[in-house]
Amino acid sequence: MAVLKTEELTYIYSQGTPFEKTAVDHVNLEIKEGEIIGIMGHTGSGKSTLIQHFNALLKPTSGKVYLDGRDIWADKSQIREVRFKVGLVFQYPEYQIFEETVYKDIAFGCRNMRLSENEIKRRVTETVHDIGLPEEILSCSPFELSGGQKRRVAIAGVMAMNPRVLILDEPSAGLDPVGRKRIFDCIKAYHKKTKNTILIVSHSMEDIATFADRILVMNKAGIFCFDETPKVFSRAEEISAIGLDVPQITRIFIELRKHGIDFGEEVYTVDSAREVILKYLRKRQGV
Numbered sequence: 001m002a003v004l005k006t007e008e009l010t011y012i013y014s015q016g017t018p019f020e021k022t023a024v025d026h027v028n029l030e031i032k033e034g035e036i037i038g039i040m041g042h043t044g045s046g047k048s049t050l051i052q053h054f055n056a057l058l059k060p061t062s063g064k065v066y067l068d069g070r071d072i073w074a075d076k077s078q079i080r081e082v083r084f085k086v087g088l089v090f091q092y093p094e095y096q097i098f099e100e101t102v103y104k105d106i107a108f109g110c111r112n113m114r115l116s117e118n119e120i121k122r123r124v125t126e127t128v129h130d131i132g133l134p135e136e137i138l139s140c141s142p143f144e145l146s147g148g149q150k151r152r153v154a155i156a157g158v159m160a161m162n163p164r165v166l167i168l169d170e171p172s173a174g175l176d177p178v179g180r181k182r183i184f185d186c187i188k189a190y191h192k193k194t195k196n197t198i199l200i201v202s203h204s205m206e207d208i209a210t211f212a213d214r215i216l217v218m219n220k221a222g223i224f225c226f227d228e229t230p231k232v233f234s235r236a237e238e239i240s241a242i243g244l245d246v247p248q249i250t251r252i253f254i255e256l257r258k259h260g261i262d263f264g265e266e267v268y269t270v271d272s273a274r275e276v277i278l279k280y281l282r283k284r285q286g287v
Helices: 047-054 076-085 102-112 117-130 135-139 147-159 177-194 229-233 236-241 248-258 270-285
Strands: 002-013 021-032 036-040 062-067 086-089 165-169 197-201 214-219 222-228
Touching (some): 021 197, 021 222, 036 047, 047 062, 047 086, 102 135, 117 147, 147 177, 214 229, 248 270
Parallel strands (some): 036 214, 165 197
């Protein structure tokens, strides 16, 4: 059974006014337990509006959202529980840090869950290691940290709640290459440890191509495509045509194909390019 599912999900901003805009239009999708899903789309495509429905921050104008097979709006008294099960990390989450120590900031969500102090301490200590920061940092003010460290602390606050589904909206936005790698290494390690479902919103296919099981591409408030990562990249030229950037290595292989050099496989990471080229050379040499 799908952990998350939508049926004809539609959301209209400012309905009934001259500023009416359909942000999500009759979207149907299913997300399986334990998957890593990349969500892509240009600005205004509907991706951020879509994810805010998964933890009930937005209520559908029409259609339904299901968590573990249950309509999340069927019983409004359960909305609080839904938000503990589906954790959402907004873009630039470090701007939402407000506690006086790193420990208190990471522990904030756990306290809202009314966990015991021993359990909160265990989760905070465990999570700070998971995000690659020393335990000593817990007594520091979060405002003394670097931008990348603040980002990881903010994400850790949601990870510590151990949501069934973790959603991250542009988790690497504004970071340098080293900071981006650290963030994504933390996300990979978290998934390996918990096996929880993860949804990552990004403008950059290069950020999510290396580990997403499936990629959802949004365009004009609807689903352009939603498929396994290699199959999505087989449509790289179509994706480029709707204004999204495909990885540089993919563009290189597209150009090679245009010039008669077809490797016969879709390439979207440097590692996959290396393997494809080596396979091609071995075949040419009869090895």
